[in-house]
Amino acid sequence: MYQILKAEELTTNIYLMVVKAPRVAKSCLPGQFVIVRTKEDSERIPLTICDYDRKNGTITIVFQIVGAGTQFMSELKAGDAFHDFVGPLGCPSEFCSEPLDELKRKSILFVAGGVGTAPVYPQVKWLKENGVLADVIVGAKTKDLLILEKEMEAEAGNLYITTDDGSYGRSGMVTKTIEDLVAEGKHYDVCVAIGPMIMMKFVCKLTKELNIPTVVSLNPIMVDGTGMCGACRVTVGDKVKFACVDGPEFDGHLVNFDEAMKRQTLYKTAEGRAFLAAKEGATHHGGCGNCN
Amino acid sequence: MDVMKKVPVREQDPKVRATNFEEVCLGYNSEEAMEEASRCINCKNAQCMKGCPVAINIPGFIEQVKNGDFNKAYEIISESSALPAVCGRVCPQESQCEGKCIRGIKGEPISIGKLERFVADYASQNGVKPTGATEKKGQKVAVIGSGPAGLTCAGDLAKMGYDVTIFEALHQPGGVLVYGIPEFRLPKEKVVAKEIENVKSLGVKIETNVVVGKSITVDELLTDEGFDAVFIGSGAGLPKFMGIPGENANGVFSANEYLTRSNLMKAFDETSTTPIMRAKKVAVVGGGNVAMDAARTALRLGAEVHVVYRRSEEELPARVEEVHHAKEEGIIFNLLTNPVEILTDENGWVNGIKCIRMELGEPDESGRRSPIEVPGSEFEIEVDAVIMSLGTSPNPLISSTTKGLEINKRKCIVAEEEFGKTSKTGVYAGGDAVTGAATVILAMGAGKNAAKGIDEYLRGLR
Ligand SMILES: Cc1cc2nc3c(=O)[nH]c(=O)nc-3n(C[C@H](O)[C@H](O)[C@H](O)COP(=O)(O)OP(=O)(O)OC[C@H]3O[C@@H](n4cnc5c(N)ncnc54)[C@H](O)[C@@H]3O)c2cc1C
Ligand SMILES: Cc1cc2nc3c(=O)[nH]c(=O)nc-3n(C[C@H](O)[C@H](O)[C@H](O)COP(=O)(O)OP(=O)(O)OC[C@H]3O[C@@H](n4cnc5c(N)ncnc54)[C@H](O)[C@@H]3O)c2cc1C
Ligand code: SF4
Ligand code: SF4
Ligand code: FES
Numbered sequence: 001m002y003q004i005l006k007a008e009e010l011t012t013n014i015y016l017m018v019v020k021a022p023r024v025a026k027s028c029l030p031g032q033f034v035i036v037r038t039k040e041d042s043e044r045i046p047l048t049i050c051d052y053d054r055k056n057g058t059i060t061i062v063f064q065i066v067g068a069g070t071q072f073m074s075e076l077k078a079g080d081a082f083h084d085f086v087g088p089l090g091c092p093s094e095f096c097s098e099p100l101d102e103l104k105r106k107s108i109l110f111v112a113g114g115v116g117t118a119p120v121y122p123q124v125k126w127l128k129e130n131g132v133l134a135d136v137i138v139g140a141k142t143k144d145l146l147i148l149e150k151e152m153e154a155e156a157g158n159l160y161i162t163t164d165d166g167s168y169g170r171s172g173m174v175t176k177t178i179e180d181l182v183a184e185g186k187h188y189d190v191c192v193a194i195g196p197m198i199m200m201k202f203v204c205k206l207t208k209e210l211n212i213p214t215v216v217s218l219n220p221i222m223v224d225g226t227g228m229c230g231a232c233r234v235t236v237g238d239k240v241k242f243a244c245v246d247g248p249e250f251d252g253h254l255v256n257f258d259e260a261m262k263r264q265t266l267y268k269t270a271e272g273r274a275f276l277a278a279k280e281g282a283t284h285h286g287g288c289g290n291c292n
Numbered sequence: 293m294d295v296m297k298k299v300p301v302r303e304q305d306p307k308v309r310a311t312n313f314e315e316v317c318l319g320y321n322s323e324e325a326m327e328e329a330s331r332c333i334n335c336k337n338a339q340c341m342k343g344c345p346v347a348i349n350i351p352g353f354i355e356q357v358k359n360g361d362f363n364k365a366y367e368i369i370s371e372s373s374a375l376p377a378v379c380g381r382v383c384p385q386e387s388q389c390e391g392k393c394i395r396g397i398k399g400e401p402i403s404i405g406k407l408e409r410f411v412a413d414y415a416s417q418n419g420v421k422p423t424g425a426t427e428k429k430g431q432k433v434a435v436i437g438s439g440p441a442g443l444t445c446a447g448d449l450a451k452m453g454y455d456v457t458i459f460e461a462l463h464q465p466g467g468v469l470v471y472g473i474p475e476f477r478l479p480k481e482k483v484v485a486k487e488i489e490n491v492k493s494l495g496v497k498i499e500t501n502v503v504v505g506k507s508i509t510v511d512e513l514l515t516d517e518g519f520d521a522v523f524i525g526s527g528a529g530l531p532k533f534m535g536i537p538g539e540n541a542n543g544v545f546s547a548n549e550y551l552t553r554s555n556l557m558k559a560f561d562e563t564s565t566t567p568i569m570r571a572k573k574v575a576v577v578g579g580g581n582v583a584m585d586a587a588r589t590a591l592r593l594g595a596e597v598h599v600v601y602r603r604s605e606e607e608l609p610a611r612v613e614e615v616h617h618a619k620e621e622g623i624i625f626n627l628l629t630n631p632v633e634i635l636t637d638e639n640g641w642v643n644g645i646k647c648i649r650m651e652l653g654e655p656d657e658s659g660r661r662s663p664i665e666v667p668g669s670e671f672e673i674e675v676d677a678v679i680m681s682l683g684t685s686p687n688p689l690i691s692s693t694t695k696g697l698e699i700n701k702r703k704c705i706v707a708e709e710e711f712g713k714t715s716k717t718g719v720y721a722g723g724d725a726v727t728g729a730a731t732v733i734l735a736m737g738a739g740k741n742a743a744k745g746i747d748e749y750l751r752g753l754r
Contacts, residue, residue: 027507084500086502088506223553226506228548229548229549230533230548240540
């Protein structure tokens, strides 16, 4: 069993938990994920590692309620425990293995959407620890759904916040902020975009035009997370990859997003949709590509 | 009684079992087992033993069954096999022990597998347990993977007095025995869980949720965690796909995904939260045990099922008993047929499979006649799901993160057959990770041999 040391609702339907998992904390790096099971008969749910504390042996996860599995998870409190917590899975972000002097010469832009802010956080933090300040754009539908603002502020070079409805920070989608920054004369060598599939798709469309190489973190349906089932396969360029072992980060300009979005709907039933509409409330706005 | 014929074994009626996940074969009772045992002529130079990869003393245990001393029979089997309840159920006996039985020349061979299963089930129902070590050696061994290879190696080492920990990537131990082979062939609670309990009762610790190569490396096990030797029994879990158009459509699954959802995650049970596609008409591509298991699972979940296989019935690699059972249950075999494309509707869901007819040409390196396409013979089968069951290969997670561990072209770990020694000192390997996808009994045999090799190695260090 894996003890929950802290459980906090960050905003409507988005939760943060700190979990005791010494093996994971000892070896994880930014970009990797875990798979958790709430109870003995629960589903396996993949979640990105949002922070880690090697000394105390803890992992931080941030998740959004989207279905029954994440709903049950959200009911856990500090002092409860996860039945299973396995990781770190997947490959670390590419920059973790780049020579530092090369990395330091690069100008990096992160684009985070919604709950995708959480997985962006450890990457920005890792870069700062290694002397690289990155620019970060965080997009949310509305002010209330913004998460980790203070934490991100402390680690980013420049932080640009934008809300779809203009209720906080800039106004409009993240793509608009990218366009604005480039128009202001900012130059970026690489972009890392993490968020709903549909957001990553449009960010990639734009950065391709702008000629900025872009990394995305995919979240297809997974079962084992070790390369055993092929449920997570995605088409990248002309190759089929297993996101759990070959990814989850890929060259965004080569990802077949339309196929990936179709595959995400695989186990969606009418029943599931009803559950989502009832439970998700304010966050259920159709932007994430999980429902159509 | 006709001594030329096997005592028939009771089975669930095909029509009934096609709608449930209960075990198909009900096994012998004591009278039936003793009667079948009395057909064995207790050969001096028993050919059957040469067919068994772990050389169980077959005439010896059958003699005890004949006498009604089932505990003694279990003791004899236990000398060579750690998982008799499993092997008695899933070994391809027709090509192993029973394939060599003298009785089989003129009549039907002795039902060795069914007798072995009877003895193991008897022992488990009557609480007979294998006995552990009395004296501890004080050296630690890490075993990676809890399939038949890992469980056997761990059990044997624990019996010798070593301190053994199994590291398993999934949340439940058992390997293919829990995630692959379905309930109706190998009951999980009654058989697999019991066998795992037996291994634990020998003192073996099992740590689940540890992916070696990610959570920890083999080198770290040896240096940081103080293990004196490592056995790698990580299986061959990586599924193959064909690379044909439409293969990523919604409704195309690997057999591993489909079976894992049903077996490990219990999706067959209506009360489970794990989703599984309940298709109306399914094409299962492939002809091995895995294909039969996927096909018969889909059938039980309510589908009409077509097995699409490119060679003829004679070449079907699955166990004869499974093919026979599949046919009885109503699985349709489209033989000498190969898929060329998966057809989809406008939303990306499977709505058919385009196939081409094949004919058999000259034998290839494997000795089997190789299939050749018949030009212009394409045709379509309307289906809403396709399950790819084309074989698996070892996962590179361990080999790519272990310094100095040699692998071959097929990504299999290179290990000496006799004792499972790899190119890295103190590291042994066996089972599907070394041979590629094979059988339970071969994996067990490899686990046993490696346990001897590791014992030898650790003696040298003392
Ligand atoms: C590598 C990876 C990292 C992830 N990191 C995070 C994270 O940090 N925070 C977070 O909130 N979510 C993350 N996700 C998504 C998260 O795993 C899913 O939201 C979760 O599995 C849904 O489970 P559920 O039982 O609540 O929903 P379900 O009832 O299973 O499904 C609800 C809806 O979500 C879709 N869905 C199901 N499984 C997934 C999945 N694995 N990914 C995407 N959609 C899915 C379904 O098609 C359905 O439309 C990640 C996914 C992956 C693969
Ligand atoms: C559906 C199906 C049906 C079959 N039917 C039959 C049959 O009827 N008869 C027969 O004889 N054989 C059958 N087989 C084959 C047989 O099951 C295998 O040959 C046998 O299980 C191999 O045993 P193993 O111990 O080498 O590997 P596995 O049983 O594959 O076990 C390997 C274990 O290692 C774990 N693992 C892998 N990588 C790591 C890692 N990095 N860290 C930690 N743990 C790891 C896996 O999760 C798994 O639990 C079948 C196989 C399948 C898939
Ligand atoms: S282990 Fe398999 S091959 Fe050996 S006797 Fe038993 S059924 Fe036959
Ligand atoms: S070969 Fe057949 S008859 Fe002879 S000992 Fe073995 S099982 Fe009995
Ligand atoms: S999740 Fe099973 S192979 Fe990736």
